[in-house]
Amino acid sequence: NLDLNNIQGDILSGLPKKTETYLFFQISDAKKFRTDLRNFIPLVKTVAGTLKDRDDISKHKQGTVGGKPPLIPMAGVNIAFSHFGLKALNINDANLVDTAFLGGQKLDAGANLGDKGTGSGPSFVPDWEEPFKKDIHGVFLVAGDSHDTVNKKIGEIKQIFGVGGHTPSLTEVTTIVGDARPGDQSAHEHFGYLDGVSNPQIIGFDKNPPPGPAPVRAGAIILGKDGDANKDKREPWMVEGSFLVFRYLFQKVPEFDDFVFRNRLKGPGMTDQQGADLLGARLVGRWKSGAPIDLTPFKDDPELGRDPQRNNNFHFTAEQNFQKLCPFASHIRKTLPRADLESLGISIEKNRIMRRGVQFGPEVTKAERAAKKTSQGRGLLFACYQSSITDGFQFIQRSWVNNATFPFAETTPEVPGLDPLISASTLTDRKLSGIDPNNPSTELKLEDQWVVPRGGEYFFTPSIKGLKEKIAA
Ligand code: N7H
Incomplete structure (x- = not known):
């Protein structure tokens, strides 16, 4: 209707x-x-x-x-x-x-x-x-x-x-x-x-x-x-x-890349770049290809990433109270906790948002990459729709993203920590656990805020x- x-x-x-x-x-x-x-x-x-x-x-x-069609x-x-x-x-x-x-x-x-x-x-x-x-x-x-x-x-x-x-x-x-x-x-x-x-x-x-x-x-x-x-x-x-x-x-891309590289995960046979990619994937909850780490925790799978029949088919169900596959505080688990709440009988329907953003600003320049410092404005014009901002965007940001004890602080030895991408810089002691799959209680300190709200x-x-x-x- x-x-x-x-x-x-x-x-x-x-x-x-x-x-x-x-x-x-x-x-x-x-x-x-x-x-x-x-x-x-x-x-x-x-x-x-x-x-x-x-x-x-x-x-x-x-x-x-043949070729790419011109846009109409x-x-x-x-x-x-x-x-x-x-x-x-x-x-x-x-x-x-x-x-x-x-x-x-x-x-x-x-x-x-x-x-x-x-x-x-x-x-x-x-x-x-x-x-x-x-x-x-x-x-x-x-x-x-x-x-x-x-x-x-x-x-x-x-x-x-x-x-x-x-x-x-x-x-x-x-x-x-x-x-x-x-x-x-x-x-x-x-x-x-x-x-x-x-x-x-x-x-x-x-x-x-x-x-x-x-x-x-x-x-x-x-x-x-x-x-x-x-x-x-x-x-x-x-x-x-x-x-x-x-x-x-605004997004500080060279600073983010530098942090991810310096704090890369290490393991037998893992190159520096693979270690950095794995850390990045654990901060977001997906590999750059879109493949969710709940399904492919240690290796990217670009085919899975681009397959709409599979790339969203996960619920963190194998992970109740655990964060070996995906950190509690990773961006996509913080903003949509799926079975973390649903398995407790808590509906998350009213907290869903329809995201419609678009990027702004130029590509990172060679000079910025070399200096590991942003000098041109770029980021995301974030936009989302919902029937209640109080239950949607505001709730996600205030009660989940900015809340170090969400989810499961009561039932796990590890405090989840903050969403590494979009949690507020005004919070003190910014960190998250679960970054090292083998030592989930190890905490990673967040040095900087890579996403800066400017309006x-x-x-x-x-x-x-x-x-x-x-x-x-
Ligand atoms: Fe987030 N990022 O690039 O890391 N986001 N987000 N977001 N976000 C998502 O599933 C990103 C922001 C949500 O269903 C993905 O489409 C960046 C705000 C929600 O599993 C990636 C910024 C809020 C989801 C990013 C940013 C959210 C989601 C995975 C800021 C709300 C769906 C791709 C610059 C408060 C979660 C995808 C689910 C997914 C990124 C902002 C919320 C890659 C860079 C402000 C609900």
Whole structure:
């Protein structure tokens, strides 16, 4: 019972994004903004539209003989609003129940996410890029095959809202461009690991879910459906919307590589590079190829890594209370503990998030690699959708990632420690156990923070009906 013509496309099908621009804005003239928004709505790509685009892309690929087919010009546009934006439009969003959303990410950044900053409580100012310290009202997401197509689309959007003319209804706060990495790294994030392998499969939407974590009810991601804890409180305009978390995450790649090499694992017959690759895989929980270490703990298996029928089919079940195969604190075990909780009868459905990020910044240069020091900004425009930020992104970051005793500190001799990639730098004594498969209690001290948050906001991505009947009404 999902209306695929009503739900914005990025949420369930992911706008195809070789490149994606995020244009953050403030509403400067609420009345005119509403009128302009009516003209903008036809540009919004729905799930149905995105599925059609994906179908066209695959037909196009199949129809080309030899070589790589050129991409077909294609752009997808979505829009989302922060709590501040809805307030600027005089929309009472009190029933858009989600403490994190209603407070905004700046308020969350210190106490709940652990970002660096100054001050405390409501006067906390995160150590972010300047534009993100302002109240952002909304964001346009424009994804596509090339900068040309995306920029053209952005030109159309600006024209609709009068930007650059005499009567603009919004002002641009900042624009960030994300790009998939080149060549065979296009599906890999900047540390080199295959990304986008594991996302929740939605019952009733994903027709043939590959083996892996249990599919979730649509309400885990989409408001007003079974599985949304606040289903009964949702007003019609909220139904089939979703909360979007955006985080501007910089990655220090040469520093990470240097740490992994210096702390490489050692064993009979293992080369230095193999030892470094094994340590990296144990920090992430997957090899760079995507192969999960729960299935192939000591040797990469690229064929497994690229096989969707197998690369997510693991649950840490052989590992209850143990971390020989995969450290408790490895990134993918921390952020999705699978049977670690499910075997105790604890459902993790409400904690699932649909990740839709894209990389930004150039490849690491020779000079950076030689200096083992980052001098150009690069990282991940992290984005994820959920029906509750409080149970989704915020909970994962606060209660799992930043919590050294999760999971199993009570029942194992080893304290798991912190997620080595994304735990907060403000935490003291940053370390994790389980890194050496033969000595799980040995702890590895984390010297640095390789993922640095430099901005973000919480948004609501409304349905088409929500846009027409409430926000633009
Ligand atoms: Fe993470 N990385 O490259 O190491 N992530 N992540 N993430 N992440 C995942 O399964 C990465 C971040 C999740 O289902 C993979 O698609 C990096 C945040 C979740 O088993 C890799 C950054 C949050 C999963 C990375 C980053 C999460 C996941 C494996 C920041 C939420 C699915 C590939 C720059 C708070 C877990 C895959 C599952 C997987 C990386 C950020 C959450 C390789 C570099 C902020 C839920």
